[in-house]
Amino acid sequence: MARLYDHIRRSAATAPDNDSVSDTGRTETFSDGVLAIAITLLVLDLHVPLRGTLGDESLADALGHQWPQYAAYVTSFLVIGIIWVNHHTLFRLIRYVDRMLLFINLLLLLFVAAIPFTTSLLAEYLTAGGSAARTAALVYSVVMLAMSFAFGSLFIYVVRHTALVEDNVDPAALRTSTRRFTALGIVLYGATILVALVSAPACLVLHLAIALYYCFEQIRTRAE
Amino acid sequence: MARLYDHIRRSAATAPDNDSVSDTGRTETFSDGVLAIAITLLVLDLHVPLRGTLGDESLADALGHQWPQYAAYVTSFLVIGIIWVNHHTLFRLIRYVDRMLLFINLLLLLFVAAIPFTTSLLAEYLTAGGSAARTAALVYSVVMLAMSFAFGSLFIYVVRHTALVEDNVDPAALRTSTRRFTALGIVLYGATILVALVSAPACLVLHLAIALYYCFEQIRTRAE
Amino acid sequence: MARLYDHIRRSAATAPDNDSVSDTGRTETFSDGVLAIAITLLVLDLHVPLRGTLGDESLADALGHQWPQYAAYVTSFLVIGIIWVNHHTLFRLIRYVDRMLLFINLLLLLFVAAIPFTTSLLAEYLTAGGSAARTAALVYSVVMLAMSFAFGSLFIYVVRHTALVEDNVDPAALRTSTRRFTALGIVLYGATILVALVSAPACLVLHLAIALYYCFEQIRTRAE
Amino acid sequence: MARLYDHIRRSAATAPDNDSVSDTGRTETFSDGVLAIAITLLVLDLHVPLRGTLGDESLADALGHQWPQYAAYVTSFLVIGIIWVNHHTLFRLIRYVDRMLLFINLLLLLFVAAIPFTTSLLAEYLTAGGSAARTAALVYSVVMLAMSFAFGSLFIYVVRHTALVEDNVDPAALRTSTRRFTALGIVLYGATILVALVSAPACLVLHLAIALYYCFEQIRTRAE
Numbered sequence: 001m002a003r004l005y006d007h008i009r010r011s012a013a014t015a016p017d018n019d020s021v022s023d024t025g026r027t028e029t030f031s032d033g034v035l036a037i038a039i040t041l042l043v044l045d046l047h048v049p050l051r052g053t054l055g056d057e058s059l060a061d062a063l064g065h066q067w068p069q070y071a072a073y074v075t076s077f078l079v080i081g082i083i084w085v086n087h088h089t090l091f092r093l094i095r096y097v098d099r100m101l102l103f104i105n106l107l108l109l110l111f112v113a114a115i116p117f118t119t120s121l122l123a124e125y126l127t128a129g130g131s132a133a134r135t136a137a138l139v140y141s142v143v144m145l146a147m148s149f150a151f152g153s154l155f156i157y158v159v160r161h162t163a164l165v166e167d168n169v170d171p172a173a174l175r176t177s178t179r180r181f182t183a184l185g186i187v188l189y190g191a192t193i194l195v196a197l198v199s200a201p202a203c204l205v206l207h208l209a210i211a212l213y214y215c216f217e218q219i220r221t222r223a224e
Numbered sequence: 225m226a227r228l229y230d231h232i233r234r235s236a237a238t239a240p241d242n243d244s245v246s247d248t249g250r251t252e253t254f255s256d257g258v259l260a261i262a263i264t265l266l267v268l269d270l271h272v273p274l275r276g277t278l279g280d281e282s283l284a285d286a287l288g289h290q291w292p293q294y295a296a297y298v299t300s301f302l303v304i305g306i307i308w309v310n311h312h313t314l315f316r317l318i319r320y321v322d323r324m325l326l327f328i329n330l331l332l333l334l335f336v337a338a339i340p341f342t343t344s345l346l347a348e349y350l351t352a353g354g355s356a357a358r359t360a361a362l363v364y365s366v367v368m369l370a371m372s373f374a375f376g377s378l379f380i381y382v383v384r385h386t387a388l389v390e391d392n393v394d395p396a397a398l399r400t401s402t403r404r405f406t407a408l409g410i411v412l413y414g415a416t417i418l419v420a421l422v423s424a425p426a427c428l429v430l431h432l433a434i435a436l437y438y439c440f441e442q443i444r445t446r447a448e
Numbered sequence: 449m450a451r452l453y454d455h456i457r458r459s460a461a462t463a464p465d466n467d468s469v470s471d472t473g474r475t476e477t478f479s480d481g482v483l484a485i486a487i488t489l490l491v492l493d494l495h496v497p498l499r500g501t502l503g504d505e506s507l508a509d510a511l512g513h514q515w516p517q518y519a520a521y522v523t524s525f526l527v528i529g530i531i532w533v534n535h536h537t538l539f540r541l542i543r544y545v546d547r548m549l550l551f552i553n554l555l556l557l558l559f560v561a562a563i564p565f566t567t568s569l570l571a572e573y574l575t576a577g578g579s580a581a582r583t584a585a586l587v588y589s590v591v592m593l594a595m596s597f598a599f600g601s602l603f604i605y606v607v608r609h610t611a612l613v614e615d616n617v618d619p620a621a622l623r624t625s626t627r628r629f630t631a632l633g634i635v636l637y638g639a640t641i642l643v644a645l646v647s648a649p650a651c652l653v654l655h656l657a658i659a660l661y662y663c664f665e666q667i668r669t670r671a672e
Numbered sequence: 673m674a675r676l677y678d679h680i681r682r683s684a685a686t687a688p689d690n691d692s693v694s695d696t697g698r699t700e701t702f703s704d705g706v707l708a709i710a711i712t713l714l715v716l717d718l719h720v721p722l723r724g725t726l727g728d729e730s731l732a733d734a735l736g737h738q739w740p741q742y743a744a745y746v747t748s749f750l751v752i753g754i755i756w757v758n759h760h761t762l763f764r765l766i767r768y769v770d771r772m773l774l775f776i777n778l779l780l781l782l783f784v785a786a787i788p789f790t791t792s793l794l795a796e797y798l799t800a801g802g803s804a805a806r807t808a809a810l811v812y813s814v815v816m817l818a819m820s821f822a823f824g825s826l827f828i829y830v831v832r833h834t835a836l837v838e839d840n841v842d843p844a845a846l847r848t849s850t851r852r853f854t855a856l857g858i859v860l861y862g863a864t865i866l867v868a869l870v871s872a873p874a875c876l877v878l879h880l881a882i883a884l885y886y887c888f889e890q891i892r893t894r895a896e
Binding site: 028029032033035036037039040041042043044046048050051054058059060063073074077078081084085088091215 | 698701702706709710713771778781785786789792793796797804807808811
Binding site: 338 | 476477480481483484485487488489490491492494496498499502506507508511521522525526529532533536539663
């Protein structure tokens with residue numbers, strides 16, 4: 001197997017001569033599609049207050065009361081946006097995908113595609129208080145943790161199959177970097193589950209903070 | 225005609241000099257788009273229980289009662305995901321598309337785009353029991369069988385027009401592999417129709433099992 | 449201007465050295481996106497009959513009564529599918545796009561993106577009879593005619609700016625072919641408007657027939 | 673850092689040898705996806721009047737009363753269309769993206785993805801009169817202004833990091849052009865906020881006029 005990969009890497013100019021290995025083009029297009037749709041579907045959670053339902057309230061007040069929707073929209077938009085940035089970063093390092101990697105990627109997309117639902121759920125119950133708010137925050141956090149595990153699996157799979165990665169990537173630097181990246185993600189999203197059990201709004205704030213943190217944290221692929 | 229294709233294959237570096245034959249790029253982009261949207265629209269079937277409608281029930285219970293929605297979501301996500309993986313595998317073997325192939329591909333996409341509807345239908349009636357549940361499972365299974373026929377037609381068309389395929393594909397291996405692949409798909413999805421007449425939940429379980437099976441089954445393009 | 453284009457054509461290997469002219473890649477990606485989304489959004493028009501609303505009716509009967517939705521879904525899917533096939537055929541002939549062409553293309557997409565709405569409208573009123581059915585069929589047909597005009601404008605613009613087209617295209621053959629193609633489209637969709645004034649179902653049948661006809665009619669770019 | 677970029681520019685044929693810099697391909701695909709979805713989701717705001725709700729009104733009248741929806745659809749379609757055209761123009765000038773640019777781009781997409789919501793809001797309240805109409809127009813205009821700021825930031829970032837741009841771009845011409853482009857956008861969208869405080873319909877007309885103006889206004893990248 002390793003020799004096959006070696007052969008593939010040497011004949012980089014031609015399509016890989018193997019049933020289960022292909023270049024990354026369509027996988028990126030499909031993933032970009034799912035990520036772009038999931039991020040844009042978030043807007044369907046923003047509901048326009050209908051004209052007949054305002055009563056004595058002004059539209060400005062009605063919109064103001066929807067702040068949990070906006071907060072959830074911005075947070076989830078940022079989370080999916082960062083997933084895309086890191087997905088993009090990871091796939092820049094990959095030269096070929098094999099069938100297993102496609103399925104791990106599919107698992108990641110399964111959880112990402114569920115985010116508009118969990119976002120909508122959290123927005124609906126964020127200010128409900130009591131067990132309902134905690135349940136909503138818990139579901140939101142569990143899906144994020146599952147996404148984090150799927151992303152980690154993708155990293156680990158790539159690190160363990162260095163024949164799939166580009167020549168100019170230092171395997172040791174990649175391994176160290178992705179290990180920290182994955183462990184951190186699981187710890188942080190694990191923490192959101194604990195916070196969800198206490199307070200839904202605090203949980204959303206933590207998710208936003210994690211997203212902002214990940215804007216700066218990045219994967220390194222070369223020895224420093 | 226065959227000579228024309230031969231000519232095209234020899235001048236692989238340039239765009240094919242023929243009105244009805246083109247390279248596969250945009251067909252893949254468009255198909256990736258439809259598949260990505262169909263797979264992501266599945267999430268619209270997951271309904272957030274509204275705050276005013278919970279009554280005495282806790283949110284956790286209300287979400288728990290929606291298990292048919294989650295089961296249908298995961299199953300259909302996996303099915304469309306695998307359709308994408310196999311579509312990707314097939315188009316890796318194809319060098320050019322002609323007009324007929326575009327329309328067979330469109331037929332496939334017609335059934336795939338209907339999956340969010342049949343999924344929603346099955347989720348709504350999965351636990352309804354009686355003839356309604358069987359009807360929903362039947363509609364779900366019939367659309368899958370129709371999709372399977374369309375995919376089979378795509379395979380058969382490609383196998384019969386070997387001038388469209390890449391040079392490094394062994395036509396005999398491809399023929400044998402796609403024949404088994406197609407026959408199996410039709411037999412398996414035909415079986416789901418029979419099971420749908422008995423039990424909707426059993427039918428969904430069978431669909432999930434078929435999807436898991438297809439994670440491992442794959443098209444071979446070289447003599448073993 | 450013409451000389452500028454000539455210069456561009458000669459330096460085909462490099463990006464065109466002009467502010468308002470670019471290659472067709474992103475225009476195709478964006479158009480593929482809009483077309484793929486519009487074609488997939490059609491499924492949102494298929495409504496699942498809710499469990500509580502069936503009454504004495506069986507689910508099978510309730511689904512059967514929705515035949516206008518399925519008929520409209522298949523027809524519009526085919527229409528958008530063929531728009532994509534012809535868009536793909538046209539852009540294969542184009543080497544560069546300029547700003548004007550981008551806006552004509554945008555106009556085409558404006559009408560295509562409206563098709564899920566007009567399809568939903570026609571499905572809702574197809575069997576309503578009277579003026580409501582005729583109005584719905586009229587709106588559906590007018591948007592198709594407008595789309596046809598926009599597509600015709602795209603063809604005419606390309607034919608008149610031959611410097612944008614690929615070298616291997618015969619301008620005279622392209623002109624003759626697109627002229628017939630455009631005139632025919634306008635005549636046929638004009639006819640649907642007349643039929644809409646008489647009968648909505650007949651109008652839908654005519655739209656389906658036109659779509660099937662266009663599966664076979666195609667643009668020619670070489671002298672025969 | 674500057675030297676690193678220089679090195680990258682010289683070795684244009686190979687992938688950039690730096691963790692935080694990559695080519696523009698996937699960023700364009702992802703952005704095209706979000707823009708294509710946002711522009712197509714606008715159609716979900718066009719509501720089909722249901723059969724049971726017409727009363728004495730004819731369908732033609734009911735559709736006629738929806739003119740704010742059509743006006744808002746066309747305006748927002750044109751605005752997002754032009755954002756796409758300008759995004760396309762900008763990215764043609766860019767050779768590499770870095771992490772910061774990805775996040776500014778994400779901020780732009782955050783506001784663009786919100787446009788279907790603000791469009792829906794404006795369509796619902798356009799003819800409501802009083803403070804509700806003004807609030808809706810204000811929200812619409814503020815999101816457009818925010819989008820304009822994000823787009824301006826993208827321009828400014830690119831202008832300040834000329835190592836990211838293509839060789840054949842004149843930095844001085846680009847700087848002058850984008851400065852005018854950005855300032856104008858902010859002034860014009862700032863003006864819509866003032867008009868929103870007076871009249872919602874006038875505000876929508878102004879947005880349409882700005883969009884039409886931007887069809888002709890364009891970025892220049894070469895000395896004239």
